[in-house]
Amino acid sequence: MKNTIKNTMKNTQPASFRNLYAFAKKLPIDLSLSENPLGCSPEVALVLKRLTPADFFDYPDPDCKQLKKVISERFQIKAEGIFVANGSEAIIKLLPQVLLRPGDEVIIPSLTFPLFKIASTMSGAKVILSEMTPSLDINLADIQSKISKKTKLIFLCNPNNPTGRVIPRKNILDFVKSTKVHVIVDEANIEFGGETLIRDTSSLANLIVIRTFSKGFGLAGLRVGFCAANQELVQQLQKMGQPFPVSTVAEKAAIAAFADAGFIDKSKKFMQQERNFLSRELSKRGFAVVESEANNLLVVIHTFLPDLVSKLNEKGVSVVDGLSFNLNNVKFIRVSPRLRAINRQFIAIIDQLLKEQG
Numbered sequence: 001m002k003n004t005i006k007n008t009m010k011n012t013q014p015a016s017f018r019n020l021y022a023f024a025k026k027l028p029i030d031l032s033l034s035e036n037p038l039g040c041s042p043e044v045a046l047v048l049k050r051l052t053p054a055d056f057f058d059y060p061d062p063d064c065k066q067l068k069k070v071i072s073e074r075f076q077i078k079a080e081g082i083f084v085a086n087g088s089e090a091i092i093k094l095l096p097q098v099l100l101r102p103g104d105e106v107i108i109p110s111l112t113f114p115l116f117k118i119a120s121t122m123s124g125a126k127v128i129l130s131e132m133t134p135s136l137d138i139n140l141a142d143i144q145s146k147i148s149k150k151t152k153l154i155f156l157c158n159p160n161n162p163t164g165r166v167i168p169r170k171n172i173l174d175f176v177k178s179t180k181v182h183v184i185v186d187e188a189n190i191e192f193g194g195e196t197l198i199r200d201t202s203s204l205a206n207l208i209v210i211r212t213f214s215k216g217f218g219l220a221g222l223r224v225g226f227c228a229a230n231q232e233l234v235q236q237l238q239k240m241g242q243p244f245p246v247s248t249v250a251e252k253a254a255i256a257a258f259a260d261a262g263f264i265d266k267s268k269k270f271m272q273q274e275r276n277f278l279s280r281e282l283s284k285r286g287f288a289v290v291e292s293e294a295n296n297l298l299v300v301i302h303t304f305l306p307d308l309v310s311k312l313n314e315k316g317v318s319v320v321d322g323l324s325f326n327l328n329n330v331k332f333i334r335v336s337p338r339l340r341a342i343n344r345q346f347i348a349i350i351d352q353l354l355k356e357q358g
């Protein structure tokens with residue numbers, strides 16, 4: 001896959017969260033949104049069985065103290081350096097509101113989670129796109145070269161969505177240390193690959209690490225995310241965030257999921273196996289697949305199958321259309337591995353389409 005994609009990017013993403021890819025477009029054979037195919041830890045079901053009426057009647061703890069406690073113990077950071085929200089999307093939306101003023105510049109990799117650009121644009125900032133490397137990695141040197149006096153925020157995503165490519169921890173640390181600009185590292189998919197920088201937020205005041213319970217922990221429907229950052233910034237986020245961002249039920253489920261390291265281990269191994277299966281099967285059929293270390297696979301579409309996404313949709317398959325991202329001279333789809341039976345159905349439908357195409 002190396003050097004096969006030319007990096008020409010356009011700056012045309014409309015600033016609306018409703019335009020986020022795959023929004024409400026799930027079909028019976030779904031490889032679009034990257035939830036954990038194994039569901040969530042069985043410990044969560046036990047917690048749900050033990051809920052009491054008060055968990056529903058009473059307002060939740062506005063500070064999510066119990067959840068912050070377990071996060072702070074795990075990563076050995078202060079609870080005051082943790083901000084919990086209604087999904088990590090809420091944090092991606094809030095951080096630009098807190099950190100940016102109209103006219104400020106934000107640097108974002110060209111091929112990454114589209115919400116970074118939408119949220120920055122909504123805050124009136126000017127988005128500067130950074131080119132990917134030829135192998136579609138986030139290009140830290142290019143980002144560094146684009147930092148100006150107006151740069152107030154930089155978004156990184158590790159592992160990156162939609163490529164599943166990982167930046168080594170040391171490279172990110174060196175980068176963060178080389179600048180005073182706030183650097184957000186979105187680690188939404190880190191349970192599947194890569195090394196977290198959460199602990200480093202206590203020593204690096206410009207580092208913000210975002211995490212979610214939606215992916216590895218399998219709680220996308222409950223909407224819990226958090227970030228680790230310097231304490232002053234966390235205070236500002238708390239002032240501007242929702243008063244009761246996370247329900248009691250969601251907080252309890254998140255605590256149970258967080259404690260089950262065995263489930264995360266199992267999910268990581270499962271994902272590796274299914275990623276390998278899909279990559280191998282798609283490569284056999286001549287598709288170029290970017291080598292991924294996480295839960296997303298970027299697949300370049302054959303030139304003779306330009307309308308692959310709509311053809312897949314007609315057969316009841318949903319994937320993320322590459323049009324949602326900024327790599328506009330190459331057509332690709334993003335697929336998220338699911339259970340083996342679904343992955344097989346997907347490959348069988350690809351075979352049908354290839355046959356129909358002759």
Ligand SMILES: Cc1ncc(COP(=O)(O)O)c(C=O)c1O
Pocket residue numbers: 034086087088089090113157161186188189211212213214220223224225
């Ligand atoms: C990189 C990245 N960040 C954030 C999110 C949003 O996650 P959440 O469900 O916590 O809002 C996603 C979901 O697809 C993602 O891929």
